[in-house]
Amino acid sequence: MTKEELITKLSAIVKPYIQNEEAFKSLNENTDFINDLEINSANLVDIILDIEDEFDIEIDNDSMEQMLSVKATVEIIQKKMNI
Amino acid sequence: MVGNDLVDLQFAKSESNWQRKGFLEKQFTIKEQQLILHATNSFNVVWRLWSMKEAAYKIVTQQHEKRFFAPHKFECSFISEAEGIVFFEKNKFFTTTFFNSFYCHTIAQKTNDKLAVFSSVGMPETIDCEIKKRLQELTGVLVEEISQRKSSVGAPLYYQKEKIVTNSCSISHHGNYGAFAFTLQK
Numbered sequence: 001m002t003k004e005e006l007i008t009k010l011s012a013i014v015k016p017y018i019q020n021e022e023a024f025k026s027l028n029e030n031t032d033f034i035n036d037l038e039i040n041s042a043n044l045v046d047i048i049l050d051i052e053d054e055f056d057i058e059i060d061n062d063s064m065e066q067m068l069s070v071k072a073t074v075e076i077i078q079k080k081m082n083i
Numbered sequence: 084m085v086g087n088d089l090v091d092l093q094f095a096k097s098e099s100n101w102q103r104k105g106f107l108e109k110q111f112t113i114k115e116q117q118l119i120l121h122a123t124n125s126f127n128v129v130w131r132l133w134s135m136k137e138a139a140y141k142i143v144t145q146q147h148e149k150r151f152f153a154p155h156k157f158e159c160s161f162i163s164e165a166e167g168i169v170f171f172e173k174n175k176f177f178t179t180t181f182f183n184s185f186y187c188h189t190i191a192q193k194t195n196d197k198l199a200v201f202s203s204v205g206m207p208e209t210i211d212c213e214i215k216k217r218l219q220e221l222t223g224v225l226v227e228e229i230s231q232r233k234s235s236v237g238a239p240l241y242y243q244k245e246k247i248v249t250n251s252c253s254i255s256h257h258g259n260y261g262a263f264a265f266t267l268q269k
Contacts, residue, residue, distance in 0.1 A: 042095065042133060044152055045106055046100075049106065064153070
């Protein structure tokens with residue numbers, strides 16, 4: 001899976017939780033879930049659970065700690081999937 | 084130092100499913116999960132714990148200017164119906180949580196000195212304006228002269244021109260509500 005394909009899948013996962021449509025339209029590697037997409041922190045856990053289901057991986061607490069941006073999240077998914 | 088967090092309970096009901104598989108495990112320690120599962124109103128305990136963690140996190144990020152998502156590192160204990168303590172690494176934060184049928188609001192502090200904190204719950208759109216009004220009442224500085232700036236991690240600070248007015252300030256939004264808590268510069 002390429003990084004672009006990963007970002008496409010990730011943007012479909014975060015879509016139900018976003019509160020800033022404009023920032024979502026221009027979603028890219030540097031997009032921040034809370035500052036840009038205005039996702040509620042309580043929904044970050046939903047995103048992490050959705051990622052685990054979608055990519056069939058397990059995200060440990062240390063990895064979860066950094067998952068506040070598209071870039072960090074993509075890196076963690078790649079690491080967990082060995083790609 | 085002060086932090087606050089508000090949970091719109093109706094919004095939490097519709098936007099988050101705490102009974103979803105894995106949700107409690109990711110968000111709460113084993114001890115907290117026990118508190119939730121043995122409670123008569125588990126929903127309220129979930130959101131009380133969550134707002135305690137978030138309020139404490141908002142103090143940590145004002146101090147260290149580093150953001151992270153580690154709900155497990157903040158462990159909560161209840162002292163009474165409203166009061167609690169959140170442990171984070173070597174720190175201890177004192178919390179007070181107010182509940183009604185609409186929202187749950189927690190204020191966290193580094194010291195157990197409630198008098199020094201000014202806070203209120205209102206609408207998300209008017210929070211900035213309400214803080215400025217309260218600052219005018221407390222300090223005599225006119226609303227027009229007060230402006231908000233953000234620290235490098237996005238924590239709000241209020242200034243009168245180049246002079247900082249708030250010592251610590253925290254703003255929280257969720258659903259239909261907004262809330263603030265601040266302390267003044269001595």
